[in-house]
Amino acid sequence: MKKLSATNGLYQRFGLARIIQAAAFGTSLTLLPLSQAMAQSLPSDMAIPGSSNLQETVQQAITQNPEVNAAFRAFSAAGYDRDEAWGGYLPSVDASAGVGRESVEGDGRGSYSTDYVQLELTQMVYDGFATAGRVEQLDRAELVRYYELLGASENVALEATRAYADVLRYRELVRLAQDNYRQHMRVYDQIEERALSGAGRGVDLEQITGRVALAESNLLTEASNLHDVSARYNRIVGDLPVENLDPTPELSGELPSSVQEAVNLAFEGNPDFHAAIEDIAASRAERDITEAGFHPRLDIVGRTGSNNDDSSAIGRRDQSSIELVASMNLYRGGSDLASFRAASERIEEAVENRELACRNVRQTTQIAYGDTQRLREQMRYLNQHRQSIDRVRGAYQQQFDIGERTLLDVLDSENEFFEASRAYVNAQYDVAIADAETLASMGHLMRTLDVSRADMPSLSDLGSDGVQIDGEAICPTQAPANYTLEDLVGSTGNGTSPYVSTTHAFDGDRAIDSLSVADVSDKSSMLPSSFTDEIINATPAKAGSFLQVAALSNQSSAVELQKELEGQLNMPTRIVNGGGFYRVxxxxxxxxxxxxxxxLSDMGYDEAFPVSS
Structure with missing residues (x-):
């Protein structure tokens, strides 16, 4: 009776509270059901019905994003500014007319009526090359605005790519957090059942209660992150992300073979760098304009008109004239010299801005390209960690069931698997973003995705051949070394274990090549009501016992391992499904x-142990 009373106390302390929390939390989980194919049914304020891919998303972004549209308006205005300056080469025609009354003091006639009409034509002959300089300046300014438009488009395309990848990333992380929560609830139910039967300890129930609360917090954190990246997607693209987003496409094939080549291509194609170069030419043309203040001006002026003056006996007179008019300022308080010096300083400012753009482009390209190489290597080790701990947690669960492992071992292995899966998913999307960043720094992202604005002219339409530069002369490449693991550990590294270096499904290389999120958990969206073991794939076996090699959460990985074992050992195998694991x-x-x-130990499976047949 005393034990029964203690059990009831445990139920009152933990069981009822956990049931209430689970029920309340389950309500929130209904807002976040995510399927493996990423065709999720998301809350209406986080996704809209439909399907899309990265190309369509980026196309919508560069067409509708206000930053790109504002840059396009600035480019259009620059074209009209140039046309305005070009008008200085053409004659100016002015018409004037007037009517009034005049009086001359002392003539005794009083006031009289006058009127006139006149047409005047002025043609600039020489203005110290001010008009030529102004046309050149604004022509260069139009190219600056054009490159700024290209730069804004590339930046928005990159931001749209990053937002697209982050939405996929956090949808997957929410799913992982859901799976982590379900695994903790499964262990909780197991510990609670033991505690209620009197076979368990209260401290174990206390411990799993805290871990479940942490799993709940992790799930809410990932859901909050998904909300935030969906809001950022909405800001950049103009709509909420759709329910079905295709995986990010493979972009690594478009990357150059070395960081040196990547930086050189960036100097040749980065629009921000080219805008800085054109701005130097625009500043030099501005200085040419200021030199006009030291030159005379020549104009041809022609006039014709009619004048009616009642003060004379002649009456109305028609007059026409043409003349060459020369004018020159002799003194303006030093304004012309000050204007020239200011323009000269702006040239130096533009040169420094080009140097700044050079360094920014070089740094961005080197970091992004280095990330593509480092992350691809790092993913192999992250996948090794993820797959190893997946095997460990399955073995720990089985050993816990027979009393060879503590609850803390099981919980720690679940948490480590969750963190390892998160790290692997993050690395996959980080490398996709790094690919996009490298292409954007080279000015190739939109071209790679085959997107463009329909109203975007080409350089040939603007009468330009583009910027011709010698990258090594004006911006030499100085790339720091990018180390591999072998460079860092040398011969002391043990390399990759045989388990990871083989080519079965959980090797991860195919996931790395495809850059799609690896399916690290192939469980149903809700916990099963019972955990009855089910043999789902078996070959006939003779009388004897079975050795359990691994307990995996992914059915396809379990099938691949089964095939490997049959090929290596030439013995019957089976897969037993139960408790959320596929036991090979x-x-x-x-x-x-x-x-x-x-x-099995020689093959890398040291944790094999006998089970009943």
Whole structure:
């Protein structure tokens, strides 16, 4: 009776509270059901129905984003500014007319009526090359605005790509957090059942209660992150992300073979760098304009008109004239010299801005390209960690069931698997973003995605051949070394374990090549009501026992491992599904168990243990 009373106390302390929390939290989970194919049914304020891919998303962004549209308006205005300056080469025609009354003091006639009409034509002959300089300046300014428009388009395309990848990233991380929560709830139910039966300890229930609360917090954190990146997607693209987003496309094939080549291509194609170069030419043309103040001006002026003056006996007179008019300022308080000096300083400012753009482009390209190389190498080790801890947690769960592991071991392995899966997912999307950043720094992202604005002219339409530069002369490449793991550890590194270096499904290389999110958990969206073991794939076995090789959360990985074991050992195998794991077991004769365990150990499976048939 005393034990029963203690059990009831545990139920009152933990069970009822957890049931209430789980029920309340389950309500929030209904807002976040995510399927493996990423065709999720998301809340109406986080996604809209439909399907889309990265190309369509970027196309919409560069067409509708206000930053790009503002840059396009600035480019259009620059074209009209140039046309205005070009008008200085053409004659100016002015018409004037007037009517009034005049009086001359002392003539005794009083006031009289006058009127006139006149047409005047002025043609600039020489203005110290002010008009030529102004046309050149504004022509260069139009090219600056054009490159700024290209730069804004590339930047928005990159931001749209990043937002697209982040939405996919956090949808996957929410799914991982859901799976982590379900795994903790499964362990919680197991511990609670033991506690209620009197076979468990209250401290274990206390411990799992805290871990479940942490899993709940992690899930809410990932859901909050998904909300934030969806809001950023909405700001950049103009709409909420759709429910079905295709995986990010493979962009690594468009990357150059070395960082040196990447930087050189960036100097040749980065629009921000080219805008800075054109701005120098525009500043020089501005200085040419100021030199006109030291030159005379020549104009041809022609006039014709009619004048009616009642003060004379002639009456109305028609007059026409043409003349060459020369004018020159002799003194303006030093304004012309000050204007020239200011323009000269602006040239130096533009040169420094080009140097700044050079360094920014070089740094951005080197970092982005280095990230593509480092992350691809790092993903192999992250995948090794993820797959290893997946095997460990399955083995720990089985050993916990037979009393060989503590609850803390099980919980720590679940948490480590969750963090390892998060790190792997993050690395996959980080490398996709790094690819896009590298292409954007070279000015190639939109071209790679085959997107453009329909109203975007080409350089040939603007009468330009583009910027011709010698990158090494004006911006030499100085790339820091990018180290691999072998460079850092040398011969002391143990390399990759045989388990990871093989080519079965959980090797991860295919996931790395495809840049799609690896399916690290192939469970249903809700916990099963019971955990009855089910043999889902087996080959006939003779009488004897089974050795459990691994317990995996991914069914396809379990099938691949089963095929590998059958090929290597030539023995019957089976897969047992239960408790959220796919247990891969190999049949062994009773008198040959130790030999098979040695073979499995040589293959990298040291945790094999016997189970009942």
């Amino acid at each position: 077991q190999v049949s062994t004769p009773a008198d040959a168990e130790s030999g098979f365990r040695r073979q």
